[in-house]
Every structure is written in C-alpha cells, then in structure tokens.
Amino acid sequence: MTDLHQPDARSTARPEPAVLAAFEAATGFMPLDEGLALYAAAVEAAGRTGLPVLEIGTYCGRSAILLADAARRTGTVALTVDHHRGSEEQQPGWEYHDPSLVDPEVGRMDTLPPFRRTLFHAGLEEHVVALVGRSPQIAALWGGRLALVFIDGGHTDEHAGGDYAGWVPHLAEDGLLVVHDVFPDPADGGQAPYRVYLRALAEGFEEVSVTGSLRVLRRTAR
Numbered sequence: 001m002t003d004l005h006q007p008d009a010r011s012t013a014r015p016e017p018a019v020l021a022a023f024e025a026a027t028g029f030m031p032l033d034e035g036l037a038l039y040a041a042a043v044e045a046a047g048r049t050g051l052p053v054l055e056i057g058t059y060c061g062r063s064a065i066l067l068a069d070a071a072r073r074t075g076t077v078a079l080t081v082d083h084h085r086g087s088e089e090q091q092p093g094w095e096y097h098d099p100s101l102v103d104p105e106v107g108r109m110d111t112l113p114p115f116r117r118t119l120f121h122a123g124l125e126e127h128v129v130a131l132v133g134r135s136p137q138i139a140a141l142w143g144g145r146l147a148l149v150f151i152d153g154g155h156t157d158e159h160a161g162g163d164y165a166g167w168v169p170h171l172a173e174d175g176l177l178v179v180h181d182v183f184p185d186p187a188d189g190g191q192a193p194y195r196v197y198l199r200a201l202a203e204g205f206e207e208v209s210v211t212g213s214l215r216v217l218r219r220t221a222r
C-alpha cells in the first residue's frame with residue numbers, strides 16, 4: 001500500500017479528467033505539461049506538510065484550478081493573490097491584452113468575475129481563498145506557514161522580486177518554491193522571473209524539476 005506520508009509518494013499525482021478538462025478550458029497562459037508539474041508539486045508539498053499552497057497571479061483561475069484540486073486532495077486550501085487589474089503586458093496596447101476582460105464601468109481590467117465563474121464551474125470554489133490586492137501588501141500582513149509558493153504575478157523585477165521577498169519568508173522549512181516564465185535566454189522572454197530563480201538558487205534552494213518555463217525548487221537551508 002502507498003504510504004502517503006512519504007515525501008515522494010504523491011509527486012507524480014495527476015488531476016482527474018474533469019479537472020484537467022476545466023483547466024484546459026480556462027482562460028490563461030499555462031500549458032498542460034507545466035500545469036501537471038505544478039499540480040504534482042502542490043500535492044506533494046501540501047500532502048507532506050498539511051499546509052496551504054499559495055499562488056501570486058490568479059488571472060482568470062487557470063492554474064488556480066489545479067492548486068484548488070491539489071488542496072482538495074490533500075485536505076488543505078489554495079490561496080491565490082491578485083489585484084485583478086492585470087500585469088503590465090496585459091494592459092491595452094500590449095501583447096497579452098484581452099479587451100473582453102475590461103470592466104466597461106471603470107475602464108480597467110477586472111479578472112475577478114471570470115475567476116469566480118471558472119472555479120464555480122469546476123466545482124472547486126470551496127477549496128480556494130482569493131486574496132484580492134497587491135502582493136507585497138498581503139505578504140506583509142500574512143502570518144501563516146505555506147507548503148508551496150507559486151510565483152506567476154507581475155513580470156518586472158519590482159513585482160517578481162517583490163513576490164519572492166514577500167512570500168518566501170512564509171514558506172515552510174522544507175516547502176517548495178515554483179517560478180513560472182523562467183527563460184535563461186533573453187530571446188525567449190523577460191528576465192525578471194529568471195533572476196528570481198537565480199536568487200533562489202543562491203539563497204539555499206535546489207532545483208527539483210524543470211518543465212518548460214516552470215521551475216520547482218526545494219528549500220535546503222535558511
């Protein structure tokens with residue numbers, strides 16, 4: 001029989017087909033292989049520590065579906081942080097802008113309603129807590145320990161670096177840090193998440209897995 005308390009017993013966990021279908025139907029940016037790596041990391045870390053998992057960068061809930069299902073499976077909760085006004089590259093005139101996500105009354109992006117619809121239809125609403133606001137402000141108020149921190153928020157040095165500085169202190173001793181959009185070659189994408197990844201390696205994290213631009217790291221020293 002599988003011992004679910006062994007560190008690696010859950011590391012290859014996959015979501016049920018209905019959850020995968022909800023993920024693939026959701027608006028967002030994460031490819032399937034990276035989503036599966038995120039899911040396996042979340043199930044492993046939450047199952048081992050019994051602590052919540054947290055992401056910075058909810059957007060419309062695509063990756064949050066997987067974290068919420070990982071939380072359901074391990075009896076914890078997924079926390080997801082976003083001001084829901086979009087990152088720099090999602091603003092009007094930029095590459096990743098989606099005009100359907102602009103609130104016509106205030107003239108700004110608002111991804112909170114699609115996020116709520118996505119999690120409702122996936123049947124995962126009760127396994128996720130949405131923290132609506134700026135990542136550094138929420139991190140400064142936060143008091144609990146976390147099994148996993150997933151950085152997928154703003155892609156500038158200010159924002160990605162702020163996410164790392166704000167949330168890594170809340171990570172459990174043997175927790176996992178996951179960073180999205182890590183591109184060692186500047187030709188492939190912005191460098192701020194890569195610099196966060198390098199900082200983590202320099203500050204006592206070791207690499208657990210590489211899937212596309214997704215890096216899973218484990219803390220080895222404080």
Ligand SMILES: C[S@@+](CC[C@H](N)C(=O)[O-])C[C@H]1O[C@@H](n2cnc3c(N)ncnc32)[C@H](O)[C@@H]1O
Pocket residue numbers: 027028029030056057058059060061062063064081082083084085086087111133134135136152153154155159
């Ligand atoms: C790349 S999207 C997240 C994609 C999402 N994880 C997915 O799987 O589709 C980045 C999100 O981070 C949010 N964001 C950027 N900077 C932020 C900050 N400083 N605090 C809170 N949210 C932020 C944006 O509003 C945007 O929704």
